[in-house]
Amino acid sequence: MNDYIKDTFLVVPAYNEENHVEKVLIDIANLGYNIILVNDGSSDNTLNIARQVQKKYPSQIHIVTHVLNRGLGAALKTGMTVALNHNAKYIITFDADGQHNFEDIAKVIKPLREKKADAVIGSRIFEDMPTTKHFANNVMNLLTHIFYGVKVKDSQSGLRAFSATAARKIDVVSAGYGVSSEFIKEIKDNNIVYDEVPITTIYTEETQHKGTNAIIGLKIMIKMIFDLFR
Amino acid sequence: MTSPLLYQVLVIILAIISIILLTIRYKNKKLTTFSLFIIIIFWLIIISIGLFPEETTIVAHFFGLKRGFDLIFCVSIGFLAYIILRINLIMNKQNEELTKIIRKIAIENEETVEEED
Numbered sequence: 001m002n003d004y005i006k007d008t009f010l011v012v013p014a015y016n017e018e019n020h021v022e023k024v025l026i027d028i029a030n031l032g033y034n035i036i037l038v039n040d041g042s043s044d045n046t047l048n049i050a051r052q053v054q055k056k057y058p059s060q061i062h063i064v065t066h067v068l069n070r071g072l073g074a075a076l077k078t079g080m081t082v083a084l085n086h087n088a089k090y091i092i093t094f095d096a097d098g099q100h101n102f103e104d105i106a107k108v109i110k111p112l113r114e115k116k117a118d119a120v121i122g123s124r125i126f127e128d129m130p131t132t133k134h135f136a137n138n139v140m141n142l143l144t145h146i147f148y149g150v151k152v153k154d155s156q157s158g159l160r161a162f163s164a165t166a167a168r169k170i171d172v173v174s175a176g177y178g179v180s181s182e183f184i185k186e187i188k189d190n191n192i193v194y195d196e197v198p199i200t201t202i203y204t205e206e207t208q209h210k211g212t213n214a215i216i217g218l219k220i221m222i223k224m225i226f227d228l229f230r
Numbered sequence: 231m232t233s234p235l236l237y238q239v240l241v242i243i244l245a246i247i248s249i250i251l252l253t254i255r256y257k258n259k260k261l262t263t264f265s266l267f268i269i270i271i272f273w274l275i276i277i278s279i280g281l282f283p284e285e286t287t288i289v290a291h292f293f294g295l296k297r298g299f300d301l302i303f304c305v306s307i308g309f310l311a312y313i314i315l316r317i318n319l320i321m322n323k324q325n326e327e328l329t330k331i332i333r334k335i336a337i338e339n340e341e342t343v344e345e346e347d
Binding site: 038051054055058061062063064065066067068070074077078081082085173175 | 325326328329332333335336337339340341342343344
């Protein structure tokens with residue numbers, strides 16, 4: 001096994017993901033990566049399923065639980081903190097809803113391993129997105145550009161990779177989906193060298209209902225405005 | 231002098247009750263001198279508007295508005311917007327504190343499985 005794999009930790013935030021969490025955990029664990037599963041106050045069977053999978057991969061899977069649902073941003077921060085506590089060299093954020101392709105993990109780590117960047121954003125191909133998501137993500141890219149002054153291809157991507165150095169510098173406070181834009185802001189504010197890598201997204205009926213839509217986009221925009229007064 | 235209208239009496243009673251309650255809070259050290267001062271000023275303005283509503287028109291003219299009522303309306307909207315912003319910021323702060331506690335509990339209770347030899 002490549003050395004870097006045992007130093008790589010995937011942070012998988014999960015909120016009521018009983019239908020996907022088993023496959024996602026097994027598929028990642030079979031590739032040899034370490035996993036920090038953050039059970040974000042799930043009320044379904046997510047935690048029990050994760051515990052069952054953990055028994056099969058005891059050295060690779062670590063589970064932390066938020067006793068109350070705190071949102072995507074809070075779960076990612078918890079997971080990244082735990083990964084750093086385990087001396088992770090590379091930290092990947094990976095959604096638990098099965099929308100990411102496992103082959104893309106190696107792609108987003110590559111620029112880190114080659115020391116070309118300390119942060120990598122996996123950019124989804126917008127042309128493959130359903131129309132409403134395409135529009136919402138374009139608006140979010142524009143808002144991220146306006147409010148945070150950074151122009152990226154996909155500001156809302158859930159697949160990101162950070163070196164340990166970058167992960168220590170990044171301090172996100174957004175609890176919900178606003179965290180995606182905040183990661184970009186933190187990358188800029190901390191002068192972290194970043195790269196963007198194209199990734200594929202698996203769209204199912206379920207994954208289409210999650211993530212950024214017009215309402216979430218509006219909430220994130222209001223949050224960005226309030227953040228100006230922080 | 232004409233006798234005061236019912237709403238004017240009610241405004242004065244409400245203001246006096248509020249000031250008494252605030253003074254008690256101040257004596258119990260639950261309110262700062264500055265806050266007490268600001269709130270008393272606020273209630274004095276309310277009493278003044280209640281007793282001399284026509285005088286607000288003079289102030290309104292100063293700001294380019296025709297009627298005192300328009301001025302009160304504008305100030306109220308601005309005040310409510312400020313309150314919403316303040317409450318939102320306080321709620322965000324409390325939410326962040328709650329998240330920190332939940333994160334601490336989560337990290338301290340990390341679930342790992344001992345590997346069998």
